[in-house]
Amino acid sequence: MKKSDKKNVGLRALKKSTKSKALPFSVLIPIYKKEKPEYFDDALKSIFSQTVLPNEVVICEDGLLTKELDKIVNKYKRKYPKILKIVKFKENRGLGRTLRDGVLKCSNEIIFRADSDDISLPNRFEKQLEFLKENNIDVIGSTISEFDEKMEKHTGDRIVPERNRDIVIFAERRNPINHMSVGFKKSKVLAAGNYQDMPGFEDYFLWVRMLMMGCEFYNLQGPLVKVRGGSSMIRRRGGRKYTNSLIKFERTIYKRGFITRIELFENIFLRSIASFSPNFIREKFYQKTLRGRA
Secondary structure (H helix, E strand, O other): OOHHHHHHHHHHHHHHHHHHHHOOEEEEEEEOOOOOHHHHHHHHHHHOOOOOOOOEEEEEEEOOOOHHHHHHHHHHHHHOOOOEEEEEEOOOOOHHHHHHHHHHHOOOOEEEEOOOOOEEOOOHHHHHHHHHHHOOOOEEEEEEEEEOOOOOOEEEEEOOOOOHHHHHHHHOOOOOOOHHHOEEEHHHHHHOOOOOOOOOOHHHHHHHHHHHOOOOEEEEEEEEEEEEOOHHHHHHOOOHHHHHHHHHHHHHHHHOOOOOHHHHHHHHHHHHHHHOOOHHHHHHHHHHHOEEEO
């Protein structure tokens, strides 16, 4: 490599580092004992392999972890002692309460969410930060690519609307943000009441409240996160427990004035049918309504 080329590479690295320092951000990751250590390791590896690195990663342990998961946490704590912050809860309290306290523990105004078994593409934070710096946006998400549980087979993309006006309309029927792809302003989340207890719909409920208070949303078009889907994810969206949570959520946003009575009954009816259908039918339903097939 020529000296001039080396100099250019160094300048690009310096600019990237400066850009990262100019807009500090946190990454919030919840974890609990049922997660697979190898998937958790892959998720953290993708966070620390970004083109723009966070200056804080907050791992919220929702209850005691297995020895294998503890080893993964300790490995990254040794590697990144100044970046990694561990928040421990002795008992499993559920995602809503864990994320609520996790947001409060984050030091920065900009917070990105990451799941403990998904993989963020290397330029995810760079792209989302660049858009946040140039636009007055409170919540930013993206398309996601779904794979089987081993990340070997691409099964499709979950595509959500791009602009705020379309996101508002879409949110009356479906969750308009892919949670594992989201970044948001902490102050706006707190103003909306933070994450709350709404099993299965913690994020969706937060987006509804933020939309109702006039927050600006945007979804980058193009996948920035690879998600482990497969049959286990489809199974979680079925059965009586899920349907009861769905009904509670829909009734709550109806009472708050976000959806009409007709939308309330249509949402419950259509999604209850999917919930009690066999897994292969439910999978077809989700592919047809939200996914672009691979």
